[in-house]
Amino acid sequence: MTGLSQKTSYPSADIEVTGFEHSHFNNNAFDVVVGNYRVMDAAYDDQKFKIHDYFLAKSVDKLKAGGIMACVTSSGTMDKMDASARMYLAERAELIGAVRLPNNAFKANAGTEVTTDILFFQKREEPLGDKPYPEWTMLSETENELRINSYFKEHSEMVLGTLEKSTNPFSSGVDCIPIPGADLRQQLSEAIGKLSAEINRDPVDMDVRAVQFTDDAPLKTFFMREGNLYFKDSAEKPAEISDLSRKKRDRVIGMIGIRDAARAVIQAQTENCSDEELQKLQAVLNERYDVFYKKNGLIHAKANATVFREDDGFALICSLEKDFDLKKGILKNKADIFTKRTICQFSEVDHADSSEDALIVSIQYRGRIDFPYMEQLCGKSKQEMISDLGDKIFPVPDLVHPDHVSYQTADEYLSGNIRAKLNEARVAASQNPMFERNIPALEAVLPPKLRAGDIKVRLGATWIKPEYIRQFMYETLETPRYYQVKDKEFRRYGGLGNKINVEYVPEAGLWHVSNPKSDTSIKATRDFGTKELTAYQILDDVLNLRAPKVYMTVPDPGSERGEKRVIDGEATSLAQKKAAALQQAFENWVFKDPERAADLVETYNDKFNSMRPREYDGSHLIFPGMAADINLREHQRNAIAHALYGGNALFAHCVGAGKTYEMIATAMEGKRLGMHHKSLFVVPKHLTSQIGEDFLRLYPSANILVATTKDFKASNRRELMARIATGNYDAVIISHDQFKALPLSAERATRQMQQEVDTLTESIDRERAMNGGKSFTVKALERQRRALQQQIEKLVTAAKKDQQNVTFEQLGIDHIFVDEAHEFKNLLCPTKLQNLTGISNSASQKAMDLFLKCRYLDEETGSRGVTLATGTPISNSITEIHTMLRY
Known part of the structure; x- marks a missing residue:
């Protein structure tokens, strides 16, 4: 959490939250290294250093020339007989000084009494080379015959206690015993005050602190490196942004800080951070936003949006401004992320007290009935839970694979096409008694069956069989037998001649009356027709939901032909009255025959009176990850x-x-x-x-x-x-x-449309065989086919131009x-x-x-x-x- 906090405080810094032994910082990269060392690294195996020495060696290698290192380490580093670690350090750095602490310095924190040293080094401009090793790499004996580092013998003022022979088997042989009544804080301050070193470094603005670019940096992200602004636009090398004005550059840097601070607050909450840790991160976010807003205004402002819109974090930082007046540039309310915990830690339920509770949890966390999961929750077997749940769940028949049985909740199973499900359940129950309970449950929710008197039937309804329309036409218009057709004639002759027929082509959605002018009887031309339109022509219009129209020719001197077609109002009105008469005659006829009525009522109920809408209940939904302050209605x-x-x-x-x-x-x-x-x-x-x-x-x-x-x-x-x-x-x-x-790929798009073309082609071939190539239906179907073929050609052409995407x-x-x-x-x-x-x-x-x-x-x-x-x-x-x- 400390690392996360530092990442937020210094968003442009390269901070690795990991063990030092696993870090990958470059050598000669740091001005300052501070450590309290305590895990080995393969890079230092050859030296066979102890743990403390390993960290010292690795740290000094990370320092730049002239850089300073301050570290707390065991007294063994300075006092042990093996000088290899000290020699390694001396080759690379000068010892500015050292302070030996009394063995109770860390007792309050660590609960141990261990003698420790604070060592201060400055990285050499050049390695020691052939020059002799300094004295501090060697050991000396005191007057009390204690073997200690030569530095402490020469600088006894840097020893903050009394040196005595150690009785601790894990020490270097010498303990530093605290001086009774001494103030360690004051002692340490005085000792460090005696140290001096010359440091030549230009001041660094921490807001533009260097960050080491790595290949896993997010795409579409602004970041800083070596004081320069970069944008990673692709997987290749990031592009340096050098063409921005100072003001625009400052805007981008400010929004980088806000973006990273907001992400830190979010990440901390997903890791279930403490309230104290969250408040620290929120404080950083508030400070960064407030400074930016005071200087640059709203993030939504055009000047800010223009320079940062390409960053993948732009939507995130925009969401921080909850209520604002863009015209006046005034922020009214910040988002709750600045002050509240907006993400609650999600933990999945691992126990249920009953089968009913297990079912609820399964729907919540799996979105379905998952019996193995439910068994883990409540400890009951699948069969026990099926028995417990009763009519809360139902087995679903699979007539294709009878051995495969799945289960659905009652609200799902007892909805949809109930008649179809009821038929399936009856078939399944005849083979397996487990489905018998489905039948009464489905019957209980089956929509009441409509009777003939409840059903309004109109000419043109596509659910009515063509043979009933043909029968109505022949009986009502008293079509002469020699104009009537039978199914055998289609198969025998493959055509109609001058015979009158009615057919429906579902691919085109059209009804068609063939040879509508063949019959010129009173019924056809006067009772249900006019002198301009026969009853069969009017029937064709009515079936296709068209209002009959009669045209006449009138002079038009201004036109090329000298005449034009216009609607004959009187004749059209008469034709439409005949259409209404045909419709009324059909309504009177359609349910007159008991057998026909029973068939039509059954068909209508199956098609249009079998559905039961499902009632969806979202009260059980839990929405992990949703903002805690938002409650859905x-x-x-x-x-x-x-x-x-x-x-x-x-x-x-x-x-x-x-x-x-x-x-x-x-x-x-x-x-x-x-x-x-x-x-x-x-x-x-x-x-x-x-x-x-x-x-x-x-x-x-x-x-x-x-x-x-x-x-x-x-x-x-x-x-x-x-x-x-x-x-x-x-x-x-x-x-x-x-x-x-x-x-969409041209192959898939053309395949989808070609299926429609193929269906139309089959209908065209069938119609040609029945009525010849010039029939009305053939022409209508061919027009639709041509339109689809033209769209396919456009898709193929476009695909050829854009093959690489x-x-x-x-x-x-x-x-x-x-x-x-x-x-x-x-x-x-x-x-x-x-x-x-x-x-x-x-x-x-x-x-x-x-x-x-x-x-x-x-x-x-x-x-x-x-x-x-x-x-x-x-x-x-x-x-x-x-x-x-x-x-």
């Missing part, structure tokens, strides 16, 4: 639980509801639980720095990368992508526009959080509807890029890698929510 906790346990999610909360903290907490908690490893935040450009600051306010020790505009310049983009790919970041924050510059798949991103997701609503949505607000028939490049990346993450994560957030999921039309769901 209930709806935020529940939203986070939804995103963690429910897969892809949309936070559609109003402005001010806390969506940013929801996304950040989901990212960090998901990483802790192993659900994902590296999150990408895609946010509006003006919010990138703000989101970074919010991230570090909520999780002060998070490792994040906030990409700047400069990072995405052509010359820097490749390096940025390499940093993302190789860095162990908790989150990477980029803008909407920058997101497009992280390309890392692709999105290689970045290690396994979860994306898209803020203000409504900015991506312009996504292609094939539809048969006309003039429908909010639906786009063409996709923006930005929207298509996000869509393809979402599909990639779905493949990689099982639809658990996408979280969207917006306060306006619907801005113009209810149809916009469909686009959000497609992502």
Whole structure:
């Protein structure tokens, strides 16, 4: 902790918090060495020095010429018979003087009575060489026949006690006995006052103290070395920053100090430091910030942000300013890190008193039911816990692998498509009785079955089988038999001739009535049709949710042809009345037949009345590493639980509801639980720095990368992508526009779209075989295929130009959080509807890029890698929510 404190006090100094024997300081590097020596080092094995002597030898080698060393060591260094250590020191340094302390000097602290010396050396400008060794390397005898170092014989005033023969088997043979009543503090002060040495050193500003650069210095970091300012922009040699004005340089140095002080406070808290230690570090942080603020203003100020924005610690130091007026340059409130403990030590629960408690802990710390972990917590077997928990958990059938049985909590299992789960449970229970209890539990939450009278059925509903629409058409319009088709005719002749048929093409989302003008009966042209549009043509419009329109030609002298087409209002109104009549006739007909009604009711309930929403409870979430002073609200906790346990999610909360903290907490908690490893935040450009600051306010020790505009310049983009790919970041924050510059590989993007092309091609071939190459459906499908093929060509062309860059798949991103997701609503949505607000028939490049990346993450994560957030999921039309769901 002392080392950590010193690192904070002197952020530009190279301080190693390690044993001296493991340090790697350069020789001839220090002006002063001070030590209280107590572990050997291979570099001094040849001398076979004792521990104290080893440290003395290593220390003197670190001194610069003229440097001073003061050290406390055993009296054996000076008094022992073996002079090799003294000779080693004498070759390199002059003895300024020595003070022998009485053997009780350290009794209060160490509890031992040992005679010790304080030795003062000055490093020689040149080694001793062939000159004779000085007297102090030798021993002499006193009048009392005590063998001691010659220095102490000649300078008895430097012996602060009485020398006597030692009875301690571990001493050098002579003890220094304290003088009764003597004041050791005064004695020592007088003795040291007799020493003198000439020291020639220029004064050094500790704020620009040298730091030894090492290869593990963080990228994108400012630092000082030999009084010079450097920036490590790549893995290569750092670049010296020499083109800054004195004022800008001082700003950078000041922010380096604040950055390192803030990191020291954070690191100390993660190591569970004492309150006293924390307060010392906070005092340093407060002092450094206050000095900087008084001289340079807010860190957020443009002058400061401009020079330090590239540093990876910029978002951290910005988060220190909690409330401020940027226009006036006034700080209103500092962040709590200056005065409070913002990180509480996290310790995992290691015991549970019951199976219920073990389940809660397992969800908290593992994010799932983990029976081996639960067994360790409560000491019960898996079967005992299953019995104890009862209907709090349920076995999940796996009809493909019946021997594999997993368990889910009741809130998860008793939600989703209940009818499908009920069918699976009945099949599984017939093979294994353990699933029998699932059946009544699922039946209890099954949505009540709707009856025919509860269901509104309209022409064009895609869940209705085409054969029912065909049957309605033939019966209602009394289509002559020779115009009716049977399934056998498709297989026999491969075409329709002039026969009338209805079919639905799901790939295009279109219904199609073939040969709508073949029948000219009263029913077709008067009862349900008009002289301009037959009932079959009107039916085609109604099925495709189009309002029938009748056009007429009127003179237009100003045009090239002299005429133009306009809507015939009267004829159109009549046609739309016939359309309404057809719709009413269908509603009267559809449930009339009991067998047909039963089939349609069953289909509708299976498709649309089987879902039970899961209710997510986030009260159990614990959020290790979150700032202690921030408490999430209930709806935020529940939203986070939804995103963690429910897969892809949309936070559609109003402005001010806390969506940013929801996304950040989901990212960090998901990483802790192993659900994902590296999150990408895609946010509006003006919010990138703000989101970074919010991230570090909520999780002060998070490792994040906030990409700047400069990072995405052509010359820097490749390096940025390499940093993302190789860095162990908790989150990477980029803008909407920058997101497009992280390309999905052309191979994957084209493969995804080619699957759509292949599906369309199969539909085209099938339609051609049935109705010929000129049918309406073929033309519609071909238009969609051409549009997709053109997009594939663009992707391939772009990939050829950018072959060297890392692709999105290689970045290690396994979860994306898209803020203000409504900015991506312009996504292609094939539809048969006309003039429908909010639906786009063409996709923006930005929207298509996000869509393809979402599909990639779905493949990689099982639809658990996408979280969207917006306060306006619907801005113009209810149809916009469909686009959000497609992502």
